[in-house]
Amino acid sequence: xxxxxxxxxPTEAARRPWIRRFVSKMPxxxxxCASWLIVIVGAAVFADLIPGLxxxxxxxxxxxxxxxxxxxxxxxxxxxxxNSRDILARIVYGARVSLIVALAAVFxxxxxxxxxxxxxxxxxxxxxxxxxxxxxxxxAFPGLVLLLTxxxxxxxxxxxxxxxxxxxxxxxxxxxxxxxxxxxISRREFVTAARAIGTRKRTILFRxxxxxxxxxxLAYAMVNAAVIILLEGALAFLGLSVEPPTSxxxxxxxxSRVDLQINVWPAIWPSLALVFTVYSLNNVGDxxxxxxSVRSAAL
Amino acid sequence: xxxQAANSxxxxxxxxxxxxxxxxxxxKAVRGVxxxxxxxxxxxxxxxxxxxxxxxxRSVMRLNLGTNVTTTGTAVFEGTDVLTRSPAEMRQLWGTExxxxxQDPMTSLNPLVRVQRQVTEHLCRHLNLNRSEAxxxxxxxxxxxxxxxxxxxxRSFPHELSGGMRQRVCIAVALACAPSLLFADEPTTALDxxxxxxxxxxxxxxxxxxxxxxxxxxxxxxxxAGRTDDTMVMYAGTVVxxxxxxxxxxxxxxxxxxALMRSIPRTxxxxxxxxxxxxxxxxxxxxxxxxxxxxxxxxxxxDQCVNEEPPLVETDxxxxxxxxxxxxxxxxxxxxxxxxxxxxxxQAVAVDLSAAPSSTGxxxx
Ligand SMILES: Nc1ncnc2c1ncn2[C@@H]1O[C@H](COP(=O)(O)OP(=O)(O)O)[C@@H](O)[C@H]1O
Ligand code: SF4
Ligand SMILES: [Mg+2]
Numbered sequence: 001x002x003x004x005x006x007x008x009x010p011t012e013a014a015r016r017p018w019i020r021r022f023v024s025k026m027p028x029x030x031x032x033c034a035s036w037l038i039v040i041v042g043a044a045v046f047a048d049l050i051p052g053l054x055x056x057x058x059x060x061x062x063x064x065x066x067x068x069x070x071x072x073x074x075x076x077x078x079x080x081x082x083n084s085r086d087i088l089a090r091i092v093y094g095a096r097v098s099l100i101v102a103l104a105a106v107f108x109x110x111x112x113x114x115x116x117x118x119x120x121x122x123x124x125x126x127x128x129x130x131x132x133x134x135x136x137x138x139x140a141f142p143g144l145v146l147l148l149t150x151x152x153x154x155x156x157x158x159x160x161x162x163x164x165x166x167x168x169x170x171x172x173x174x175x176x177x178x179x180x181x182x183x184x185i186s187r188r189e190f191v192t193a194a195r196a197i198g199t200r201k202r203t204i205l206f207r208x209x210x211x212x213x214x215x216x217x218l219a220y221a222m223v224n225a226a227v228i229i230l231l232e233g234a235l236a237f238l239g240l241s242v243e244p245p246t247s248x249x250x251x252x253x254x255x256s257r258v259d260l261q262i263n264v265w266p267a268i269w270p271s272l273a274l275v276f277t278v279y280s281l282n283n284v285g286d287x288x289x290x291x292x293s294v295r296s297a298a299l
Numbered sequence: 300x301x302x303q304a305a306n307s308x309x310x311x312x313x314x315x316x317x318x319x320x321x322x323x324x325x326x327k328a329v330r331g332v333x334x335x336x337x338x339x340x341x342x343x344x345x346x347x348x349x350x351x352x353x354x355x356x357r358s359v360m361r362l363n364l365g366t367n368v369t370t371t372g373t374a375v376f377e378g379t380d381v382l383t384r385s386p387a388e389m390r391q392l393w394g395t396e397x398x399x400x401x402q403d404p405m406t407s408l409n410p411l412v413r414v415q416r417q418v419t420e421h422l423c424r425h426l427n428l429n430r431s432e433a434x435x436x437x438x439x440x441x442x443x444x445x446x447x448x449x450x451x452x453x454r455s456f457p458h459e460l461s462g463g464m465r466q467r468v469c470i471a472v473a474l475a476c477a478p479s480l481l482f483a484d485e486p487t488t489a490l491d492x493x494x495x496x497x498x499x500x501x502x503x504x505x506x507x508x509x510x511x512x513x514x515x516x517x518x519x520x521x522x523x524a525g526r527t528d529d530t531m532v533m534y535a536g537t538v539v540x541x542x543x544x545x546x547x548x549x550x551x552x553x554x555x556x557x558a559l560m561r562s563i564p565r566t567x568x569x570x571x572x573x574x575x576x577x578x579x580x581x582x583x584x585x586x587x588x589x590x591x592x593x594x595x596x597x598x599x600x601x602d603q604c605v606n607e608e609p610p611l612v613e614t615d616x617x618x619x620x621x622x623x624x625x626x627x628x629x630x631x632x633x634x635x636x637x638x639x640x641x642x643x644x645x646q647a648v649a650v651d652l653s654a655a656p657s658s659t660g661x662x663x664x
Contacts, residue, residue, distance in 0.1 A: 125366070189402075189403060189406040190406060192362055192364070192407075193399070193408070195362060195393065196394070196399045196473075197398060197472060198390045198391070198392075198394035198421060198476075199420070200390070207412070207420075208409050211409075211411045211412075212409070
């Protein structure tokens with residue numbers, strides 16, 4: 001707002017690198033959440049390179065090299081589960097499943113949902129009603145049934161299948177969000193102004209509409225990623241996510257269920273990871289959305 | 300052919316009507332407007348907010364969006380009727396032949412695009428410029444619209460500029476491909492009083508330098524005074540008075556024009572007291588009143604006004620067109636006004652309180 005009124009050169013703040021400007025506006029909870037997300041993503045990506053991180057599938061007790069349901073120790077920071085596997089390692093590798101599924105959902109949602117939604121919100125008419133009718137049908141279809149059908153048909157239940165199905169199911173909600181935004185952006189004066197100087201429709205869609213839809217869509221993606229991670233956790237808990245021994249946070253909770261009276265920690269650690277990640281995604285997503293609405297109000 | 304094109308007006312609009320179909324009914328936003336504009340000339344369109352000025356300008360430019368719009372009549376631009384052109388054919392005209400400056404420079408620039416690309420994008424398309432040529436063209440344009448330090452400004456985003464600077468950028472965008480007709484739709488309404496004059500002067504200078512025809516749309520009669528060749532006063536989607544600007548101000552005939560004249564903002568008053576002098580509200584465009592549209596608000600109203608719609612006809616001066624049964628200054632008008640005042644008609648009383656009814660001299664500034 002200040003800069004809008006100031007006819008002079010870009011302000012001091014505007015000249016600082018954008019990343020620092022960005023971070024300096026974050027409340028401390030958001031900074032904490034963003035750091036957690038960076039840590040968890042980094043750990044999942046570079047899990048193989050972390051020195052001293054145990055093999056997540058190594059069952060020490062089979063080799064006389066450890067006990068089950070061990071408490072925290074220097075060799076196992078978070079202890080071991082009922083198969084004497086290192087919990088920390090399983091959380092780190094399990095994050096891969098959660099994050100890949102979430103990424104697949106966000107990617108397919110933003111790319112396909114973002115494109116279709118922006119396009120139909122801009123062109124309207126029959127294309128709009130057709131695409132939105134398809135979207136409504138997909139939304140009405142029970143996701144669990146689709147997942148079970150695909151898994152049964154393919155006879156496998158690996159990360160690719162799970163991520164693809166969940167990714168496909170994410171397209172409709174993104175389409176709706178993108179369309180709603182494209183509708184209002186297409187009514188903004190700069191779109192008319194672009195037409196008034198003879199810009200092609202396709203160019204207007206890609207240069208004027210979609211770039212202005214994207215920030216809102218990315219804020220939505222943060223919150224949606226949290227939902228997907230929870231969904232994957234629930235599927236894993238039901239035994240419908242990736243097959244063992246691949247670890248996933250939901251699978252870990254599920255597996256520790258039988259020994260819950262003996263040791264609750266193998267269930268608590270992955271749950272905490274889940275809660276922190278979901279909370280952080282929501283927090284950062286909300287912050288992005290607020291930032292976005294403040295920005296567009298100022299424009 | 301060439302001769303004919305040189306003699307015929309650049310734009311000739313005939314009986315243009317634009318209607319929006321909404322659930323409540325048909326909004327008749329423009330109801331039979333006719334005018335013509337020669338090359339290099341300027342026309343001011345004046346009227347209260349909601350009188351159909353924007354819809355008229357956008358209809359001629361074919362920028363009204365949506366499936367609920369119908370436009371009839373003709374708008375012959377450089378020999379062809381734009382209303383029958385396909386969108387692809389319109390794209391040949393947009394930018395290069397006709398361009399528009401919008402009311403609100405805050406919303407008519409893409410917030411995510413730097414000034415340089417806003418200004419040069421379509422230039423590059425038309426002229427096939429490379430990067431450095433495009434940059435130079437952008438610098439030249441910004442310099443032309445008097446933006447200080449154009450090299451730095453090229454890298455700015457719209458929100459880093461003040462309103463006046465943004466409107467200058469919008470003007471640069473509109474002028475980039477040297478259109479022969481420019482619509483300026485309330486180009487200064489959203490701006491500070493102090494920059495309004497600068498922007499209007501910039502537009503006038505560009506118009507004169509480029510020998511470009513310009514339609515200047517405004518709700519403020521004071522804006523067109525001394526700036527346009529002709530002035531057209533619109534009320535409720537129709538033209539009520541149309542004359543060369545000088546003769547309009549010297550001899551204002553329509554009661555609505557007179558009311559607008561009285562409502563020219565004085566610098567001593569806050570800007571939102573603008574139309575205080577006109578009592579009542581503009582008519583419902585879905586179901587307009589019978590007779591004269593202005594009759595519910597006119598201080599000179601008499602029986603004929605309510606029953607019969609006054610046609611837009613030439614007065615004793617053929618360049619001065621007027622739609623009123625009892626023009627301001629006529630003896631009949633005076634009689635009608637005295638009668639309405641005696642009857643305590645609200646609009647007559649308001650006029651009587653603010654000033655003598657027919658004291659419309661020139662305008663200062
Ligand atoms: N898209 C639309 N749908 C329905 N009514 C509209 C639309 N655009 C304009 N109008 C109506 O047309 C009338 C004239 O509007 P406008 O031309 O914007 O007035 P002005 O520019 O003179 O202030 C207004 O009553 C407005 O409500
Ligand atoms: S005098 Fe009659 S015709 Fe003229 S503007 Fe008033 S109401 Fe309309
Ligand atoms: Mg308007």
